[in-house]
Amino acid sequence: MTAPLLTARNVSVRLGGRTIVDDISLTLQANEFVVLVGPNGAGKTTLIKALAGLVAAFGEVEIEGRALSSVPARERARRLAYLPQGHDFSWPLPAAEIVALGRYPHADPFSPVSQGDRDAVMHALEITGTKAFANRIVTTLSGGERARVALARVLATQAPIVLADEPTMSLDPRHQFVVMDLLRHAAHESGAVLAVVHDLALAARYADRVIVLEQGRVVADGKPDIALSTERIAHVFGVEADMIEIGGAKLPLVRRPL
Numbered sequence: 001m002t003a004p005l006l007t008a009r010n011v012s013v014r015l016g017g018r019t020i021v022d023d024i025s026l027t028l029q030a031n032e033f034v035v036l037v038g039p040n041g042a043g044k045t046t047l048i049k050a051l052a053g054l055v056a057a058f059g060e061v062e063i064e065g066r067a068l069s070s071v072p073a074r075e076r077a078r079r080l081a082y083l084p085q086g087h088d089f090s091w092p093l094p095a096a097e098i099v100a101l102g103r104y105p106h107a108d109p110f111s112p113v114s115q116g117d118r119d120a121v122m123h124a125l126e127i128t129g130t131k132a133f134a135n136r137i138v139t140t141l142s143g144g145e146r147a148r149v150a151l152a153r154v155l156a157t158q159a160p161i162v163l164a165d166e167p168t169m170s171l172d173p174r175h176q177f178v179v180m181d182l183l184r185h186a187a188h189e190s191g192a193v194l195a196v197v198h199d200l201a202l203a204a205r206y207a208d209r210v211i212v213l214e215q216g217r218v219v220a221d222g223k224p225d226i227a228l229s230t231e232r233i234a235h236v237f238g239v240e241a242d243m244i245e246i247g248g249a250k251l252p253l254v255r256r257p258l
């Protein structure tokens, strides 16, 4: 059996004297689209950063069967792409140049940009619907436009493992579907994706598997309708939800706070 694309074993993170991520073990198998949900402050961002090697953590993280810490930075950036929360850009660069940064780990610094790099950037701009503003300065774009440019940069890396922190933040309903379709497609075609999503119905509609985090611990990891039962939603999120059936899938519709 091939190794999972990503494995976390007993990962814990302590920040500010508190345990924020508490002994988490999980895997991302090839072709899986996994959605991570949990209330504000549950530790989702911290866990994603630990899996990306961006915050000091106890325990072990492996990508493609190798300890993350042993994978050279450039290779790591080709194998694992991270979409941070918020999509703020500090540099006033054209959007296309931001997306092209996704090719940086592939580039030979002494060679001109390859046709493969140009094709990957163009493809990422096209599928995220950002080609129309490719030449606009990214800091002048709207929040939703910037979010899609940030995703285009991640997809341009063509990394098999994608860790996306709230990729649907700031997006209108149509673009939320577009982005979830893109991430599911990326997972099913060429790797595995772990994405933080707050909309439970969106999570249940798209995920192959849902991981529920509460106070730094995994309290459910399984098929969406099992992980996101009405009882668990009530317990973890403090809201009452109804299950509605759409196109054969059971989706939680949040009705009111408890």
Ligand SMILES: Nc1ncnc2c1ncn2[C@@H]1O[C@H](COP(=O)(O)OP(=O)(O)OP(=O)(O)O)[C@@H](O)[C@H]1O
Binding pocket: 015, 016, 020, 038, 039, 040, 041, 042, 043, 044, 045, 046, 047
């Ligand atoms: N650098 C830090 N120092 C101290 N505490 C931190 C630090 N970073 C995060 N925390 C705390 O860790 C907890 C988890 O934060 P995290 O951002 O991982 O949560 P989250 O589940 O992503 O939340 P949200 O849904 O609000 O984005 C929070 O209580 C937060 O205040």
